[in-house]
Amino acid sequence: MKIYIKSILRGSFLAGMLLFISSCEDYLERTPEAVVSEELAFQNFINFQGYVEELYHCVPNFTLSNWVSSFNWGEDEIESTAGTFTTGYHFDRGNFWRWQVANGAGSNGFLDANSANTNRDHKNKGLWPLAWYGIRKANIGLENLSRLVDATDEERQLIEGQLLFFRAWFHFSLIQYFGGLPYVDQALPSDQQLTLARLNYHQSAERVAEDLERAAELLPINWDNTVAGRRTLGKNQQRINKIMALGYLGKNYLYAGSPLMNSESTGSRSYNTDYCKKAADTFGRLLQLVEGGETQYALLPFDRYLTNFHTMGQNWALPGGTEAIFRSPYYSANDSHWRISKQYKPTFMDEGDPTNFYPTANYVHANFGMANGLPLPVDVTQADPESGYDPHYPWKGRDPRFYAVIVYDGVKVVQGSIPDPNEAANRFANLHRGGSYREVVTGSLSGYANRKISPLTANKYDRAYDWGSSLHLNVPYMRLADIYLMYAEATLMGYNSVGATSATFAKTPVEAVNVIRARAGMVDVHQKFLGSVDIFLKELIRERAVELAFESHRFNDLRRWLLLTEAPYNIKTSYEFDRAGDFNADDPTQNRIINMSEEVIIERNYTSKHYWLPLKLADVMLYPEFNQNPGW
């Protein structure tokens, strides 16, 4: 027996020896050969700026968020019958869950996406994931600022300024839709339970303001004038500067001071004068710099007004010119060719998707008034002697921006030839009752069409969307005209007077509005509306609606003014009419119409819960302090 045991032991020993001899500890100890060390990222300006610049790709481009892009969710726009998948369609029906991918958004809309993509695909970007990714990235950067040794003070300021701006911008972008959220100011640890509580709106806005204030101090007006910025001389338009920081600082204050946000935090459904004053002073600082000629910004002249939104034949230049302050980067200017440039006309005109977007009649009627500064009557089928509005010639004598932005019945859409005589009738926008542009599936439901974002010639005959035209569409996040109007609103409500000025800028609210109107060749605000703060405020609201129409502002404006659920802001209408008399092809304003009626297309049955978007269930089910918005 001993022998057996011996031999068993010997066998085991030999087998064991084999293993020991052949073992080498570090077979799996592979330092990944392509390892990039964290230190490298922060060691000098060039690397750190490389680290920072991914943040620019975290800003979604709402203009190009899918094949068709729905980004006007107020009462301003209606999609064609086919567009039942769009965010706008579902928001109209009260389904605000629809902003979420988990609730069917897919890649429609810019608010959500499957993950935080910083690549160059417009369609994969969503604000929610990208904002949180960007905030984390900014925080890691800020925590590692001390590692930036090999840099000048100016360089360090540029880095810190950008990081602070983005941290604030992402938070601000979220709280405007969702209300107060935690303000994440550190790279959160991965091995701890995260239970940050939601702040209220004002608390969040204070934190945003803190960062933006500091960013404005650190950043230059124009990178071209800095030593570091000279590396990219002439190519710094998109880099974050003092003006952007001030613009968003002001906007943040104005939002905090707006009725919705004020009621969320204080319960008062009026403007918060403190925040409005801060907003006014901030915008004032900005405008003072602009009007003092210290910046690269200026309003575009009216003949180039639409280059704020699209350029053609300019080597794909990003729209915006000197007026745009903050825009998302673009990756392929021709992306708009695939659908967005074709989403404003019936599909038979532009070979696009059957989903198209049209201005609602109620919006056009309520806001785009007469050239003399007076609005249309409430009942547009009736004449208005005061303004000179003639319901049979409703297109006569209107605000110049009406002609620049709105396609109305009879406008000559096709400029070139139409080979097929059967199709010749489509040269003109036949938006009257039964007209070809009112085609049931893809045509206008409202009797109007939009030429602001995409030009008339983006049709299958003129083919402005073809490569050779270099058509580039992009709606800016923030442009100078918006600053003037926000300045006017903030000053009016902060200093509670039509004639007041802010502490930092010498224009009154009325003067600020008139700057914008003058640019459009529009008369000054009518005397009639200067009587009181409230009356002027209504006119200011109308002015915003005209100047900033279809630029994605209306939904948030209605919300912050607490008007979203109120009549008449809760209906969308169409304008039905027949043509009468001879058709004037050369001057469509001379065309006479009869049998007019304004019909309700949809009434938006909203309740107070619709002032905030619902948060994701995945977030609100984690712990009680990150609670869902009321009513959802």
Place this chain on the structure above:
Amino acid sequence: MDKNVLRQLIMLSKYVAYGFAVQLFFTTVLMAHTGNAQNNGIEEITVSINAKNEDLKSVFRKLEQQSQLNFTFNSSVIKVNNIRVDLVEQDKSLSDVLKKIADQTQLKFVRINQNIHVSKREAVEETVKEVSKVADFREITGVVIDAREQLPLPGVSVVLKGTTRGVVTDLDGKFRIDAESGDVLVFSFIGFASREILIDNQTVIDITLQEDTQSLEEVVVIGYAEQRRETVVGSVVQTKGETLQRTGGVSNVGQALTGALPGLITTASVGTPGEEMPQIVIRGQNSWNGNSPLILVDGVERPEFFAQMDIGSVESISVLKDASATAVFGSRGANGVIIVTTKRGLNGKAEISANFSSTMKSVSKIPGKMDSYDAIGVRNRAIERELSLVPNSWNEMIPQDMRLKYRFPANLEEMERYPNVNWQDVVFKDYAMAYNANVSVRGGTDFVKYFSSIDYQHEGDLFNQFETGRGYQAGFNFNRINFRSNLDFQLTPSTKLGVNLGGTHGVRQAPWNYAFPESYWNSAYRSPPDVFLPRYSDGTYGTYIPDDYAVTNSLLNLAISGTNQITSTRLSTNFVLEQDLGMFLKGLNFRGTLAVDNSFQENNRGINDLYNNPNTKWINPLTGESIYRNILDSNTRFDFVEAITWNHAGGTVNNGESQRRLFYQMQMNYAGSIEGIHNYSVMGLLSRQEDAIGSIIPTYREDWVFRGTYDYKNKYMVEYNGAYNGSEKFSAENRFAFFSSGGLGWNISEEGFMKNQSFVDVLKLRASYGEVGDDNVGGRFLFMDEWLFGNTSQLGVIGQSGENSPYTWFRQNAVGNPNVQWETVYKSNLGAEFRFLRGLIHGSVDYFKDNRVDILMTSGRSVPSYFGTNAPAANLGRVVTTGYELMIGLNRTLDNGIRLWGDFAMTHAIDQVINRDDPLLRPDYQKQAGYQLGQYRSHATAGYYNTWDELYASPQHNVNDGAKLPGNYYISDFNGDGVVDDFDSAPYGYSGVPQNTYNTNLGIEWKGLSLFLQFYGVNNVTRDVGLGSLSNGLNLVYEEGTYWSKDNPNADSPLPRWRSQPSPFNYGPRYLFDGSYLRLKNTEIAYNLPSEKVRSMGLSNMRIYINGNNLLLWTKMPDDRESNFGGPSGQGAYPTVRRINLGLNVTF
């Protein structure tokens, strides 16, 4: 250093390949060698021996070396390993030595020529005898008979023992051989116990051979070794290559495995030529990180080879299921192990066998759609119904006159204006063909044994072919050549070298731009019948101008798809060196394995026809107006014939599919026995594997394994396994972990008290328990933060794609978790195996439980969005899977020679998530915990709202409540909070993996004729098939049974909506189907031609068969797919097929 070794290995493998090619010529010629005639008598031969308690085998070996004589014995009668002797003799005659041995052992020795025949000694008998020294050749004849069937056995090898001289019996079982007295004839035949006959002075030897069912099943391939079936304590099942060949015409092993082995569950979903591999899980699902088993081909992990193997080269496939079987594979074996062993050479004359088959394939089942007229009818009803919600839709009603035109067009013009297209007929043909040819040769000598085969497979395409005017034929098909040659060299008496070369070369044709494969079959699933004709009489193709994105013209897509030849070549090499180390320690041996695999793929060879769209048109049915796209000549609008504008493409290496693998393993085995009672073995091994795909940093893996087994008289078995596994995913502290497992077995039938029971042949109980580690989760260096350097921002404001910033990004790509560690599966298994009444009934039962803890989660963690990036991997989950397997078989040969057999097997496996980081505030019925992985959830319905009253009284929907209409499902407010929302979605049905699978085989054999049927079915499974009718404003209506109406409140389905949008949960579980099915999976009728006929053709065997695969299907699903992989349900996939296969098998 590593690279050098690798290069040398590659060079080495090249040389071996050359050597092999040369060798192949010689090995087919059996080189007979005659031993040196030994003329001295055994008294004259002197030998010396010093053996203390040594076993006979080694004593004989020593005596053989000194005497130049051979000992021959029947090892099943005389267990030379177990018989021990004590001998100390110096220069004694061999005769004396043998006598001494005989005294100690009850053996007798007869010397005949150069052989010493050893046999058991009866009472009083001469112990040592010298019969003859004189060569006295004479002709011996005889017949070999199958003992059971009493039929002659053709093809039996009859070899003179110790030589390579031999013959094979003819078709009548007769043989004729020259031999001399004292020679031993060895009769051997696969599947039969071989017999040795000592030639005395007889000239006629008629013998019977017993079928040796035991021998076939006896050896079971387990991890790193083979074990005798009776001593296996793990749960292991095994099938033979021959069994798999019954499956009608399928071209990959995975498909053939369906139903073949209890516990193995396959799920098929696509029929694309060359890509039909089903998904395989063993004993259900147990993890959300994938449940794919480890697949080994000849001992090395080779799933990609497995997918392309030909069935003809498979010797056996073992499936290892429990801990004691899989533990030795460490981290890779947690989901079970499939071990494929390829055929090897056998001693004997070269046997050439050839098999040819041709298969007819047809579409199995795809969803039915209504024709234009009926679909428009549904559309009009839908519009009418929702007028209150969308008054505008009234303008979209299609008048009855117009509707009738779709069914009864008056002329060609109307037929084109009002199309009625059966897209299934347009896209697919009635049948496609597949062909297979296989030739193999198998044989061997004492020095080398060989098996070589070559296999050709062609899979044809189901897509219709038609004249496109483009000069090439698009579509799919697949051609594959596989070769294999396995050689075993007996280099020295104690050294064996095995060399395996396997290769597969597949050329798959697919459309050039395969990025949206669904576009080629989409029309059959999703194109409405009335939008356009696939191609109009003027040569233009149809396109739906109003929404070309929503409607596909698959015919057009295929016509202009170009072709892409994707060539995949894979080479696998194995070198196995087995060295008996008996000189150091008896029973010790070493086995070293080296495997080098390479795969290459070339794609983009063929025709690039992108962006050459032909003229397309749509006829607006309302106006009759033709609208054209891509007009070539806009002046005449007449020129519809395109010039050939496509390019030939020369092919590029697809780096992402290049794959290389280096595997080596060193294994020490030590086995022994104490007096044939205590049998023990010890095994230790180290293996390392390096894998790389494309240009990634290679992945490494290291496993150390230990196993010890012991059994007492084959009655009681104990086994212990230990595995020490390393993974690059974990930090240095957690990198290696030790996992142990073990098993116990009890062969009750070996007990004395059972020996007398005649009805029990085998009865065995076994139990095993153990832990297996797993790191099978996406991501690599999970323990550390990963930073990337690359990309720049686009910050320009000019140019089509703008200008890039000069600053390159740094980004933190992944957050690491230094604490991640191995996930562990605790597997237990209880099993019993039995065979009663001399094999009439046999079967097995297994109960198992897999308790998987510390499951890695890399996604889906309950971490708030504001964390800002993907939460790092962490060990957070736990899943328990339990189930049982049952197999029972009958096998009976009637007196008239008819053999009937059948078996039934079922597997039941059900998993339950115990923990999966569910959000705290989620209601229990929505948590993962407590339910199966992949448990479907849905809003529940309580019938229809039949009236407005019922509708108004129903709970409110949180979204689109205003769009409810009578005739929709009454969606239950599951949680009773008064509103139907996301929280009312509750578990519904099952998961996508069936809980139960059933398999039944029935067979009947008579003379040369055999019939075989296999039924395969599953139940307790759910599948979603999202086929919504009338979506996107298209007249696409699936056959869904009856629709609700006031008069038909018990309809099969609610009427679809036209433009109005009810809440997303409005359809409840309408599109979740019971995924159960039962199919006649395989059936075969085969006929072995009568021997006379075959012989006259110069063959030794010939078999004709016709078999079918997937012939009949019973299911509630609208299509024949078992899962939605390979294409989402709504878009369909390349359809699965039904096969009828005619084949011929000949052996020379």
